Amino acid sequence: MIDRILVVGAGFAGATVARSLVERLPGCEVTVIDTRDHLAGNAYDAVSEHTGHLYHRYGPHIFHTNSQEVVDWLSRFTEWLPYQHRVRALLPSGQTAPMPINRDTLNSHFGVSLDTGQAVSDFLDSLRLDIPSPRNAEEHLQSIYGPELTELFYGRYTRKMWALELAELPISVVARLPVRRDDNPYYFNDSFQMMPRNGYTALISRMLDHPQIAVHLETPFDKAMESDYRHVFNSMPIDEYFEEIYGPLPYRSIRFEHRYGEAWEQDVPSINFTDDGPWTRKTCWALFPGCGGKPGGHVTYEMPCSYEDNNFERYYPVKTVDGWPQERYRQYAELAKQKDNMTFIGRCGQYIYYDMHQAVANSLMIARRFRGNAAGPDV
Ligand SMILES: Cc1cc2nc3c(=O)[nH]c(=O)nc-3n(C[C@H](O)[C@H](O)[C@H](O)COP(=O)(O)OP(=O)(O)OC[C@H]3O[C@@H](n4cnc5c(N)ncnc54)[C@H](O)[C@@H]3O)c2cc1C
Numbered sequence: 001m002i003d004r005i006l007v008v009g010a011g012f013a014g015a016t017v018a019r020s021l022v023e024r025l026p027g028c029e030v031t032v033i034d035t036r037d038h039l040a041g042n043a044y045d046a047v048s049e050h051t052g053h054l055y056h057r058y059g060p061h062i063f064h065t066n067s068q069e070v071v072d073w074l075s076r077f078t079e080w081l082p083y084q085h086r087v088r089a090l091l092p093s094g095q096t097a098p099m100p101i102n103r104d105t106l107n108s109h110f111g112v113s114l115d116t117g118q119a120v121s122d123f124l125d126s127l128r129l130d131i132p133s134p135r136n137a138e139e140h141l142q143s144i145y146g147p148e149l150t151e152l153f154y155g156r157y158t159r160k161m162w163a164l165e166l167a168e169l170p171i172s173v174v175a176r177l178p179v180r181r182d183d184n185p186y187y188f189n190d191s192f193q194m195m196p197r198n199g200y201t202a203l204i205s206r207m208l209d210h211p212q213i214a215v216h217l218e219t220p221f222d223k224a225m226e227s228d229y230r231h232v233f234n235s236m237p238i239d240e241y242f243e244e245i246y247g248p249l250p251y252r253s254i255r256f257e258h259r260y261g262e263a264w265e266q267d268v269p270s271i272n273f274t275d276d277g278p279w280t281r282k283t284c285w286a287l288f289p290g291c292g293g294k295p296g297g298h299v300t301y302e303m304p305c306s307y308e309d310n311n312f313e314r315y316y317p318v319k320t321v322d323g324w325p326q327e328r329y330r331q332y333a334e335l336a337k338q339k340d341n342m343t344f345i346g347r348c349g350q351y352i353y354y355d356m357h358q359a360v361a362n363s364l365m366i367a368r369r370f371r372g373n374a375a376g377p378d379v
Helices: 012-024 068-076 104-111 115-127 139-162 201-210 223-228 325-336 355-373
Strands: 003-008 029-033 045-047 054-056 063-065 078-081 087-089 094-100 190-196 213-216 231-234 251-262 270-273 281-284 295-307 342-344
Touching: 003 012, 003 223, 012 201, 012 213, 012 231, 012 355, 045 190, 068 190, 068 355, 094 104, 094 281, 104 115, 115 139, 139 270, 139 295, 201 342, 223 295, 325 342
Parallel strands: 003 029, 003 231, 029 213, 087 270, 231 342
Antiparallel strands: 045 054, 063 190, 078 190, 087 094, 251 295, 270 281, 281 295
16 A cells, blocks of 8 residues: 655755655655745755856855764765865954954954964963853853953844844854864864765755655645645644744744855855844855856855745744743644644754754654664665
């Protein structure tokens, strides 16, 4: 008998569940639907008709992970190009400095000559506030960098990004960035850092290329579909599914502005803006490996906004120190537990700030649990 499964969302979460199930669940046929007219969810990339560059429509997506399992799984669908991401922050002086803050950042901003890790530690000791148990992102940062650097590198940026004060945000929002005492200029520490050779859309397309997977784009989920399937794996926003009966979950969104022919003098692909202007970041696609196109040429600016002001594009789940969004999500998660025929997956289904590798790892786990571990590992 055919086991019919519906997957809502053709992003990393949905594609991973779909592929894992058809390979390991005998008789399983999966239908994947997505509202959008393309695969790969927010990781979608495409060749620019203006410049020939491969660019990411929803902002730069950098692959990084410590999970060998995730790398092995994804490597079945793509080759990789080595890539370690670098970012610089544009300061009020007009200079740029490495972000996350490192020894070079401190030397150039304060005009000092710190030459060892110990010298950096001693210098930061002279700046930092003594806060033994930080309660929020501001206290966490001030306990490492002190108030001046916290405001300069994180304060205004965060207010733009989240429309919240640092003191309102949990530590986890800023603790993703490493604290450096050397001159390591890279953004991440993970043991695997690379980009898919032909891009994310090609990767997801290969994942979904299977005779037992049917993909329907421009097809929004409708509750009437549920009765046609044994189970639904759903990456739509969980509050939207339950018609916001507990109120909407807060999300932050971003508007992207593409500029063509703009000069780029930096040797890093992303610049963070630390000022009060509307932009948080700009990215030059030509500096990513395998991006093709002409040098310079295509620069994308990011302006955070509410999702209501951006066609209901929900990008970042918002978590606060007082925990009200988390509590509202828990109410929806309780409702979801009562639905035996549905599992919520991915960033919006689980209301978690997943990176791509985390969405994959979680979806592999969910698929494995559903089909029974007896069917064996995915890789
Ligand atoms: C600006 C930005 C930058 C990012 N940078 C990075 C990065 O550098 N590195 C990294 O690892 N991760 C990054 N991420 C996170 C990455 O995008 C996510 O981890 C990944 O997209 C999660 O995949 P997903 O499948 O959960 O969600 P999504 O990619 O959002 O896919 C969900 C899909 O479901 C579809 N959908 C929603 N509702 C419905 C419905 N009702 N009916 C049908 N379809 C529906 C949507 O159209 C969407 O295509 C970034 C995210 C953003 C927004």
